Amino acid sequence: MAKKIQKPRKINGFAIRFMPYSEIKNLTSTERIKKILEIAFENYILILQGRLRPEEETRLIEDTMAMIGHVKSFKGIELAVISSDDQTGAIDRIKNRIVMSLSGGDIGAVTIIGPASVVKEIKRDPKKIELMLNK
Amino acid sequence: MAIKVVTSFFRRIFSGVFQNKKEIKLGFYGPPNAGKTSLANRICKDFTGEEIGSVSKIPHETREVQFKEKVEISYKGKSMTFKMVDTPGIATKVDYEEFLKYKVNTKDAKIRAKEATQGIIESIKWLDDMDVVVVVLDATENPYNQVNITLIGNLVARKIPILIVANKSDLRKANTKKIEEAFPEYKVIGISAKYGKNFEEFYEEIFKISKRSK
Numbered sequence: 001m002a003k004k005i006q007k008p009r010k011i012n013g014f015a016i017r018f019m020p021y022s023e024i025k026n027l028t029s030t031e032r033i034k035k036i037l038e039i040a041f042e043n044y045i046l047i048l049q050g051r052l053r054p055e056e057e058t059r060l061i062e063d064t065m066a067m068i069g070h071v072k073s074f075k076g077i078e079l080a081v082i083s084s085d086d087q088t089g090a091i092d093r094i095k096n097r098i099v100m101s102l103s104g105g106d107i108g109a110v111t112i113i114g115p116a117s118v119v120k121e122i123k124r125d126p127k128k129i130e131l132m133l134n135k
Numbered sequence: 136m137a138i139k140v141v142t143s144f145f146r147r148i149f150s151g152v153f154q155n156k157k158e159i160k161l162g163f164y165g166p167p168n169a170g171k172t173s174l175a176n177r178i179c180k181d182f183t184g185e186e187i188g189s190v191s192k193i194p195h196e197t198r199e200v201q202f203k204e205k206v207e208i209s210y211k212g213k214s215m216t217f218k219m220v221d222t223p224g225i226a227t228k229v230d231y232e233e234f235l236k237y238k239v240n241t242k243d244a245k246i247r248a249k250e251a252t253q254g255i256i257e258s259i260k261w262l263d264d265m266d267v268v269v270v271v272l273d274a275t276e277n278p279y280n281q282v283n284i285t286l287i288g289n290l291v292a293r294k295i296p297i298l299i300v301a302n303k304s305d306l307r308k309a310n311t312k313k314i315e316e317a318f319p320e321y322k323v324i325g326i327s328a329k330y331g332k333n334f335e336e337f338y339e340e341i342f343k344i345s346k347r348s349k
């Protein structure tokens with residue numbers, strides 16, 4: 001008997017947008033967060049070169065919460081940062097910080113932000129990162 | 136001039152003597168359902184006889200910051216007074232449909248979701264006021280969650296002493312070691328808030344980090 005070939009499941013409507021750090025480098029915190037959230041409202045998964053400052057990350061969470069219920073079908077975001085700082089020793093970390101202060105940010109890092117309606121979960125462990133999408 | 140020098144000298148001496156009598160703001164932070172209120176309840180019950188808030192299996196049970204003032208914790212002959220601040224769990228998304236799984240009706244689920252989003256904002260606003268923070272993580276969950284990393288990064292940026300607690304260590308799936316590996320720069324203590332497991336080490340560490348607070 002011939003084996004039934006299963007068709008891969010189709011995922012409806014998701015798109016990825018890449019953003020170099022230069023696009024946010026000279027923006028204020030408010031402008032950075034506004035720009036990121038506007039991309040999430042458009043249902044894009046954003047892959048950003050670099051990372052936000054710690055206080056900007058919490059501000060992003062605060063503004064995300066404030067927008068739930070105000071933007072149609074917006075339930076929040078999924079967020080993950082892969083930093084060059086994560087798995088290095090103390091000396092490498094100091095070197096990274098010097099490079100960071102010279103370049104104006106942690107450009108070795110990658111930030112992934114997706115709307116919760118599209119990205120179900122970002123599974124992360126030290127060695128890999130997986131995006132689980134909503135069907 | 137001489138009087139000023141003498142009074143400032145005595146003020147410094149006496150403030151040093153009575154430093155431990157100051158009320159230290161001890162915050163309980165972490166993702167939803169990690170056991171922040173269970174832990175705060177156990178401490179409050181042990182030292183005041185009263186609990187701080189209600190606990191539930193439904194996420195976002197704590198949707199407002201809750202306090203208990205003048206909680207005097209005595210351990211091995213030492214004593215410190217704390218203002219306990221139990222905060223709503225921090226998350227990057229809140230979906231009312233999640234609550235429907237727990238047999239909450241749609242209307243209540245929507246109200247709960249709205250209150251939860253406000254609670255998260257309130258939690259973050261309170262970060263600046265903390266002297267010491269206990270980051271409560273669920274030892275059965277993956278610790279490499281961005282909320283945990285963001286929270287700890289913010290506490291470090293604010294120079295607030297941190298103690299990481301791996302709660303629910305009584306459960307078979309609990310993996311305290313994984314939390315230690317995820318945050319190697321911090322002290323991690325495996326506890327069970329539900330059964331009061333390993334609280335000696337917890338209090339010991341609370342006293343230690345509280346001395347480092349501003």
